[in-house]
Amino acid sequence: MSKYRVLIVGNGGREHALAWKLVQSPELERLYVAPGNAGTAMWNVPISVQDIAGLVEFALKEKIDLTVVGPEDPLSLGIVDAFQKVGLRIFGPTQAAAQLEGSKSFAKTMMESAKIPTAEWQVFEDPAKAREFIHAIGVPCVLKADGLAAGKGVIVAMDMDTALQGVDEIMDGNFGSAGKTLLIEEFLEGQEVSLLCFSDGITALPMVPVQDHKRALDGDLGLNTGGMGTYSPPPIWTTELEETVMRDHVFPTLQVMRERGNPFTGVLFLGLMLTKRGPKLLEYNVRFGDPETQVVMKKLKSDLLPILWACTEQTLSKVQLEWKEEVAVCVVMAAQGYPLAYTKGVPIRLPVERDLDTVIFHAGTGISEGQLLSTGGRVLGITAEGKSIQQAREKAYALVDIIDFPKAHFRRDIGVKGLEI
Ligand code: AMP
Numbered sequence: 001m002s003k004y005r006v007l008i009v010g011n012g013g014r015e016h017a018l019a020w021k022l023v024q025s026p027e028l029e030r031l032y033v034a035p036g037n038a039g040t041a042m043w044n045v046p047i048s049v050q051d052i053a054g055l056v057e058f059a060l061k062e063k064i065d066l067t068v069v070g071p072e073d074p075l076s077l078g079i080v081d082a083f084q085k086v087g088l089r090i091f092g093p094t095q096a097a098a099q100l101e102g103s104k105s106f107a108k109t110m111m112e113s114a115k116i117p118t119a120e121w122q123v124f125e126d127p128a129k130a131r132e133f134i135h136a137i138g139v140p141c142v143l144k145a146d147g148l149a150a151g152k153g154v155i156v157a158m159d160m161d162t163a164l165q166g167v168d169e170i171m172d173g174n175f176g177s178a179g180k181t182l183l184i185e186e187f188l189e190g191q192e193v194s195l196l197c198f199s200d201g202i203t204a205l206p207m208v209p210v211q212d213h214k215r216a217l218d219g220d221l222g223l224n225t226g227g228m229g230t231y232s233p234p235p236i237w238t239t240e241l242e243e244t245v246m247r248d249h250v251f252p253t254l255q256v257m258r259e260r261g262n263p264f265t266g267v268l269f270l271g272l273m274l275t276k277r278g279p280k281l282l283e284y285n286v287r288f289g290d291p292e293t294q295v296v297m298k299k300l301k302s303d304l305l306p307i308l309w310a311c312t313e314q315t316l317s318k319v320q321l322e323w324k325e326e327v328a329v330c331v332v333m334a335a336q337g338y339p340l341a342y343t344k345g346v347p348i349r350l351p352v353e354r355d356l357d358t359v360i361f362h363a364g365t366g367i368s369e370g371q372l373l374s375t376g377g378r379v380l381g382i383t384a385e386g387k388s389i390q391q392a393r394e395k396a397y398a399l400v401d402i403i404d405f406p407k408a409h410f411r412r413d414i415g416v417k418g419l420e421i
């Protein structure tokens with residue numbers, strides 16, 4: 001390979017983690033992040049993730065060799081199609097393939113065609129019919145808005161009142177067009193694992209398994225969030241499970257997508273529930289997870305750039321991924337109030353000296369007059385590696401404790417799930 005000019009699209013912790021890893025590549029000539037955050041300041045260009053025409057123009061002008069897309073929004077808007085149309089190389093699924101995340105009913109239909117183990121489900125456009133169905137199946141059950149709802153369109157109803165009110169909450173316009181169609185699903189019990197796979201449309205290579213902590217509070221209590229922390233690998237995961245999931249979930253998905261004329265290239269991210277009756281697929285995401293990527297990049301030994309490149313060339317079968325033995329933990333520091341209305345503009349001071357096994361990934365941060373400020377809900381991802389979950393947790397929390405971020409909200413129990421096994 002010669003030297004490459006790479007553009008990352010996004011501004012979260014995931015994109016900082018990708019940037020951190022890509023700048024270690026000997027194949028990299030120059031990196032840009034659009035629009036980025038304070039952690040990626042030296043590579044930032046001020047183009048928003050939704051400004052697809054602006055991103056195309058920039059990539060043409062700067063002779064970008066490879067663009068990597070972080071968030072789902074631009075993928076659902078067709079950024080990959082727009083880049084490919086003008087001959088630009090880009091890592092991610094096309095608009096049609098991105099429907100695996102953009103439409104839950106599309107995802108469920110694909111799972112059904114590919115015979116992938118998942119929760120039983122029904123789709124409704126009429127609230128009265130939905131309520132009738134809930135009475136018939138009883139609780140617990142799970143209600144989901146069909147379209148993209150920033151992770152907030154899911155209600156896990158443990159009692160009848162919540163389930164019936166949930167129908168109105170989702171269908172009464174709170175979620176706009178995303179809530180016009182409602183899915184009602186069987187409630188599944190078990191531990192959740194995120195499995196991200198690189199895919200070139202035919203070959204898929206699994207990354208290390210990750211456990212996310214989606215609820216806002218310790219003990220998996222409180223509201224659902226984008227993710228409050230991750231660790232990898234979870235001890236509940238086994239090589240046998242990985243073989244089962246690749247055989248029964250990942251490869252059938254790629255095959256069905258190919259057969260439908262929408263081969264899937266990019267990161268296929270499976271949200272799995274490990275039930276007593278085997279792994280069941282809760283959902284697909286069509287991109288790197290956040291904060292999954294922070295621990296995955298910390299554990300990846302191989303150079304990321306050639307892997308992404310191979311996905312765009314259909315040569316992934318020639319690639320072998322190498323991972324560090326160490327456990328990685330990422331603790332998200334969020335703004336006070338997150339995931340509801342939260343404070344912005346809080347000044348943050350980071351320690352100058354720290355353990356070399358730790359990285360501070362920025363998410364919602366910016367710089368104003370030389371001062372680091374919080375600008376979003378999830379603000380920092382404090383990531384550490386250690387010989388054990390316990391050691392990685394100790395290193396991560398030791399750093400969390402010396403970060404000067406007034407009234408930051410974070411969980412104290414990231415990774416504890418893995419200690420209990
Ligand atoms: P999703 O956006 O589909 O990942 O749903 C968000 C969260 O809701 C998941 O991470 C699970 O914790 C929970 N969830 C979704 N579907 C189910 C289900 N069928 N049974 C139990 N919990 C679920």
Ligand code: GLY
Pocket residue numbers: 212226227285288289290291292
């Ligand atoms: N952490 C879950 C997600 O990225 O959707």
